[in-house]
Amino acid sequence: MSSTLLSTQGLVARYGDFQALYGIDFEISEGEVVALIGANGAGKSTLLKSIMGLLRVAPEMVRLDGRPVGGSKPNRMVSDGVAIVPEGRRLFTGMSVVDNLRVAIDHAAVPRGTAWTLDRVFELFPILREKQAVPVQSLSGGQQQMVAIGRALLNQPRLLLCDEISLGLAPKVVKEIYRAIPSISANGTAIILVEQDVGLARSASNRLYCMLEGRVSLTGRSQDISREVIGAAYFGGAHAVA
Amino acid sequence: MQWLDGLVQGVLLGGLYAQYALGMALMFGVMRIVNITHGDLMILLALTGISLAATFALGPWTVLMVLVALGAILGLLLQRLILNRVVGADPLPSLIATFGLSVALQNAMLQVWSADTRSLGGGDIAQASFQLGTLYVGVLPVIVLATATLLTGGLDATLRYTRFGRSLRAASADVEAAAMTGVNPKGVYAGATAVAVAILGFAAVFQSMRATVAPADGPFQLIYAFEAVIIGGMGSIWGAFLGAMVLGISQSIGFRIDPGFGILAGHLVFLLILALRPQGLLGKD
Amino acid sequence: MTDALAAASTTTFDGPRVRVQRRTTSSIVALILSVVVLVAVASMPLWASQGLIRDIVRLCCYIAIAQMWNMLAGYAGIVSVGQQAFVGVAAYMMFIIAQLWGVDPFVAVVLAMIAPALLAIPTYGLLHRLDGPYFAIGTWVIAEVMRLATSNFGYVNAGAGMSLRVMTGYSATERAVGISLLAALMLLVTVGGSYWLLRSRYGLALIAMRDNPIAAASQGVNVSRLRFLIWVAAAVGTGLAGAIYFMAQLRITPPSAYDPNWANIAIFIVMVGGLGSLEGVIIGALIYFFADRWFGQYGATYLVVLGLLTLFMALFARGGIWGLICKVVDAPWFPTRRTLVEERQ
Numbered sequence: 001m002s003s004t005l006l007s008t009q010g011l012v013a014r015y016g017d018f019q020a021l022y023g024i025d026f027e028i029s030e031g032e033v034v035a036l037i038g039a040n041g042a043g044k045s046t047l048l049k050s051i052m053g054l055l056r057v058a059p060e061m062v063r064l065d066g067r068p069v070g071g072s073k074p075n076r077m078v079s080d081g082v083a084i085v086p087e088g089r090r091l092f093t094g095m096s097v098v099d100n101l102r103v104a105i106d107h108a109a110v111p112r113g114t115a116w117t118l119d120r121v122f123e124l125f126p127i128l129r130e131k132q133a134v135p136v137q138s139l140s141g142g143q144q145q146m147v148a149i150g151r152a153l154l155n156q157p158r159l160l161l162c163d164e165i166s167l168g169l170a171p172k173v174v175k176e177i178y179r180a181i182p183s184i185s186a187n188g189t190a191i192i193l194v195e196q197d198v199g200l201a202r203s204a205s206n207r208l209y210c211m212l213e214g215r216v217s218l219t220g221r222s223q224d225i226s227r228e229v230i231g232a233a234y235f236g237g238a239h240a241v242a
Numbered sequence: 243m244q245w246l247d248g249l250v251q252g253v254l255l256g257g258l259y260a261q262y263a264l265g266m267a268l269m270f271g272v273m274r275i276v277n278i279t280h281g282d283l284m285i286l287l288a289l290t291g292i293s294l295a296a297t298f299a300l301g302p303w304t305v306l307m308v309l310v311a312l313g314a315i316l317g318l319l320l321q322r323l324i325l326n327r328v329v330g331a332d333p334l335p336s337l338i339a340t341f342g343l344s345v346a347l348q349n350a351m352l353q354v355w356s357a358d359t360r361s362l363g364g365g366d367i368a369q370a371s372f373q374l375g376t377l378y379v380g381v382l383p384v385i386v387l388a389t390a391t392l393l394t395g396g397l398d399a400t401l402r403y404t405r406f407g408r409s410l411r412a413a414s415a416d417v418e419a420a421a422m423t424g425v426n427p428k429g430v431y432a433g434a435t436a437v438a439v440a441i442l443g444f445a446a447v448f449q450s451m452r453a454t455v456a457p458a459d460g461p462f463q464l465i466y467a468f469e470a471v472i473i474g475g476m477g478s479i480w481g482a483f484l485g486a487m488v489l490g491i492s493q494s495i496g497f498r499i500d501p502g503f504g505i506l507a508g509h510l511v512f513l514l515i516l517a518l519r520p521q522g523l524l525g526k527d
Numbered sequence: 528m529t530d531a532l533a534a535a536s537t538t539t540f541d542g543p544r545v546r547v548q549r550r551t552t553s554s555i556v557a558l559i560l561s562v563v564v565l566v567a568v569a570s571m572p573l574w575a576s577q578g579l580i581r582d583i584v585r586l587c588c589y590i591a592i593a594q595m596w597n598m599l600a601g602y603a604g605i606v607s608v609g610q611q612a613f614v615g616v617a618a619y620m621m622f623i624i625a626q627l628w629g630v631d632p633f634v635a636v637v638l639a640m641i642a643p644a645l646l647a648i649p650t651y652g653l654l655h656r657l658d659g660p661y662f663a664i665g666t667w668v669i670a671e672v673m674r675l676a677t678s679n680f681g682y683v684n685a686g687a688g689m690s691l692r693v694m695t696g697y698s699a700t701e702r703a704v705g706i707s708l709l710a711a712l713m714l715l716v717t718v719g720g721s722y723w724l725l726r727s728r729y730g731l732a733l734i735a736m737r738d739n740p741i742a743a744a745s746q747g748v749n750v751s752r753l754r755f756l757i758w759v760a761a762a763v764g765t766g767l768a769g770a771i772y773f774m775a776q777l778r779i780t781p782p783s784a785y786d787p788n789w790a791n792i793a794i795f796i797v798m799v800g801g802l803g804s805l806e807g808v809i810i811g812a813l814i815y816f817f818a819d820r821w822f823g824q825y826g827a828t829y830l831v832v833l834g835l836l837t838l839f840m841a842l843f844a845r846g847g848i849w850g851l852i853c854k855v856v857d858a859p860w861f862p863t864r865r866t867l868v869e870e871r872q
Contacts, residue, residue, distance in 0.1 A: 103408050
């Protein structure tokens with residue numbers, strides 16, 4: 001794991017009057033897989049949104065290759081090599097699978113390493129090749145998630161943000177989707193995984209951050225942290241003592 | 243015979259209405275905005291074209307090219323200066339902003355061009371006609387219909403098969419997700435508005451060649467465009483075309499029943515469709 | 528309301544006792560002023576010239592129509608650009624009842640209100656299927672249909688229009704008294720009625736609906752029914768103004784009755800004065816009235832300025848002039864807001 005790809009320093013974000021993040025320090029290196037865990041409302045999705053430019057933050061709070069990029073428009077972030085698999089998938093209803101993917105190809109960043117192509121996405125998720133002409137809204141949840149991941153990959157990201165990609169899917173489908181993670185990071189792509197399932201998050205990542213009420217409550221190498229320590233950081237002080 | 247003639251004339255009239263309706267369907271589909279100046283912009287382009295033709299002795303086809311280019315520029319300006327600030331979930335700001343602009347534009351045109359009706363000399367083509375069975379059909383209306391068909395087909399293909407079209411469809415499905423996939427929403431909106439107003443350049447030339455234009459006519463063209471879009475089914479380009487045909491035929495048949503009933507018949511058919519098939523002829527439930 | 532809250536506060540926690548307060552010093556002043564204005568309008572024949580009475584009646588009509596539009600756009604979230612449909616249909620109905628059926632014109636004004644109500648019901652049924660901005664243009668179509676239908680309707684003398692000759696049965700003074708009383712009644716019904724509605728238990732629902740219709744619906748506000756009721760009520764209020772206006776004019780034609788300018792005036796007044804407040808409507812109406820008197824002679828140029836001003840307000844100052852005033856001083860004339868005040872024990 002070489003140089004830092006993206007970092008946040010003292011990241012503060014708010015929705016109107018409600019402050020959601022209180023000074024987050026976070027970093028990820030090229031090719032690394034970092035998991036973000038934490039209870040509902042801990043600020044995981046907010047952190048991704050702030051990185052992606054969906055929430056207003058000060059420029060120097062988010063740095064990409066050391067450059068301040070906080071608050072850049074999402075489409076700018078995409079051309080700088082950051083792509084997202086958004087929560088709830090957010091596919092383009094009414095368009096076919098392949099047209100959904102083509103929108104990403106149309107607006108891809110300059111690829112580093114081996115470029116993602118439609119063929120490579122179809123190798124990763126073979127079912128999509130069969131369904132490519134089908135309108136996305138008629139796919140199953142798991143298939144839609146594959147389209148969402150494929151779409152983000154075709155943006156040729158150096159950093160891929162995955163927001164709860166296992167949410168609402170059957171265990172078998174979740175396994176199938178997580179099987180794709182190593183082949184994505186093999187490309188040199190760094191991945192941030194926001195995940196509710198702590199076990200899954202630990203096994204799929206190199207490092208993890210645990211968030212609690214808008215702050216980072218724990219960080220370290222995924223394999224070195226015990227379940228008990230995670231539990232304490234996950235639920236907060238009172239539980240940690242108990 | 244009278245009715246068959248009414249039907250044919252109605253379809254030809256529908257060709258003109260389709261040219262008003264396409265841009266409106268496009269803008270509403272992408273931005274959920276109804277631009278109340280839609281008709282006024284067409285009139286502005288038409289009056290500008292008539293003045294240009296008179297001043298520089300331009301032929302109608304040269305005027306057409308100038309107006310399409312001018313329309314695209316006007317569209318970009320409209321988007322940059324006004325619509326950009328009012329795009330959003332709440333329909334009120336965009337309606338009121340364009341409503342105010344519409345009042346201002348109509349009266350400004352009244353100052354510049356006075357209330358007189360004007361038209362654009364089309365040379366021989368404007369008068370030419372040919373016989374089809376027992377009917378006489380004007381050459382110009384057929385050109386208008388053919389142009390409308392080509393514009394509709396072209397716009398539909400653009401939406402289906404081009405990068406710009408995919409971006410438009412993505413933005414109209416979910417603008418934030420489109421931005422997260424790299425689409426620049428402002429660029430897409432600017433493009434949609436430019437195309438919509440550029441199409442009005444065609445409508446402006448044909449309207450002023452076929453009939454007349456006056457500064458206060460804009461709201462009527464807006465209403466025809468709107469009725470065509472709703473009759474055909476929101477969000478469908480060919481729907482807008484079909485709706486324009488239905489509207490043209492209704493007005494033309496109504497006019498033959500009683501000259502005072504023509505426009506009203508169009509409105510009534512619109513209300514009837516709204517009552518019986520609110521999603522429009524081609525709309526999905 | 529006060530009791531319930533106070534009770535809740537004592538049973539659930541030992542917090543301070545609170546009561547709900549809406550009255551403010553400025554509101555008491557405004558209330559007294561409102562009564563003075565109403566009495567003044569009603570008693571115009573005693574102190575005003577014929578010309579002044581005509582002007583004040585016109586101003587009252589503007590206030591009424593604008594306030595009805597304000598209820599629609601500012602609270603019910605309905606944008607209409609076709610309010611002239613109700614102006615025209617009510618005025619024409621009044622002419623029919625009075626001139627053709629021989630009913631006393633002053634009674635006819637009230638009876639004619641059935642027409643805008645009857646038009647509003649199916650109109651809503653048809654148009655509410657349309658998405659927000661398309662609803663607005665739909666209202667315009669309705670107004671056009673009414674104008675064209677009236678122009679073709681021989682019973683009301685088609686495009687040539689009608690005169691209210693029965694008014695000659697009254698002397699000039701009697702007419703002035705009748706019109707003044709009607710104008711005062713109209714202000715009471717439209718402005719007073721709106722204020723009463725906003726302060727009633729529906730008022731909270733309306734304000735909730737204005738701020739966020741989806742959240743309001745989830746809190747048990749029947750948004751669609753409330754919208755419908757306001758739509759019909761606004762149609763009647765607008766119609767009342769139309770009937771009174773054309774009674775004062777004594778003459779009606781389809782283009783004047785269904786003039787799109789009615790909607791322009793309402794929108795201008797509300798957007799410049801301040802959307803979603805009674806104060807804004809009054810400010811806007813006064814501005815429009817005087818602007819029209821002073822600059823109306825410039826015709827088209829003046830309307831260009833009005834249009835651009837509306838555009839400017841929609842872009843940069845959605846709250847209108849009243850919104851700007853509120854940023855500086857907080858002294859509502861017609862408070863609809865409830866303030867919790869801690870009671871000293």
